[in-house]
Amino acid sequence: MKIVVVGGTGLIGSKLVAKLGEHGHDAVAASPNTGVNTITGEGLEAVLTGADVVVDVSNSPSWEDDAVLDFFRTSTSNLLAAEAAAGVGHHIALSVVGTERLQESGYFRAKLAQEKLIEDSPIPYSIVRATQFFEFVPSIADAAFDGTAVRLAHVFFQPIAADDVAQAVGRVAVGAPLKGQAEVAGPERFRMDEFFRTVLAESNDPREVVTDPEAVYYGISPTERALVPDDDATLAETTYAAWSAK
Template structure:
């Protein structure tokens, strides 16, 4: 099966291309560095020839609200039009748990717009909503840093390993279209401030985590359950401490 992975050179995309290749699928990484640009349409006709499935795990280079909206609306529109012309039978997109719970957030609002385009396209589709990735924990802490303190809201948090995100997306990609969505998350649920308190200690980081109910997460204050999946979600098996130990050992 030929599966085109848009964003196939990034964190999740590169893992997904490798995993699909290991299972004897023809997985093609589509990204500007491989000659495919969904914002301009460059290379789309060529890369989608004979493709059965397209998986979009691409991300905006800017999280500024107007820029991220422009990225997802334009790239998704171009991609879906090219898929329709090529006869692609399944569009899979990676999205975020909690998009509908924090619509005032510019990034989440852009992902909602992306999903609406996909649902209205007429192409059979599957949406995979994932919680935050382990790989971005340090970046979240850095973004929340104020001097020597890290201000974190006391809300629920259930991060997942990027490897298991790629596995979940791959399973969906080779299956029948859901024409709906699934949620995936990590095996452990934390209070977010407690997670980062423990994480900084494990990193040997001297910054102090301060619990702040008004602390922002990518520009917005999350609610208690904004960032965690509902009951019935598919859960990974890799625990953060184990992942961190393996990552440090590499």
């Protein structure tokens, strides 16, 4: 099976290409680094020739409101049009758990717009929504640091390893289209402030973690369950402790 992975040289994409290749699939990484640009359309026709499945794990280079919306709208529209012309039978996109609950953010408004384009397309589709990656923990702490303390709310948080996200997306890629969404999350549910307090202490980070009900998460004021999945989500096996010990 030929599976084109858009964003295939990034964190999730590179892992996904490797995993699919290990299982005997013709997994092709498509990104500007490989001569494929979903914004300009460069290389799309060639890379999609003979493709059975397209997996889009690409991300916008800018999170500024207008730029990120333009990226996902343009990229997704170009992809879907090229897939229709090439006869691709399954389009898969990686999205984020809680997207519809995080609409204060321009980024998540753009992700919801991307999902809508996919849902309205005639191409059979699957949308895989994942929680935050373990790999993003340092940047989340940095974003919450106000120069004095790391301020975080006492909300639920259920991060996942990038390897487990790639595995989940890979399983969907080789199966029948879901014609809907599936959620994947880590095996452990934490309170965000408590999780970061422990993690920073264990890594000898001297910054104090302050529980602040008014704290924002990338500009969003999340409700208690905004960042965690529904009860029917697929839970990965890798714990944060096991991942961080590698």
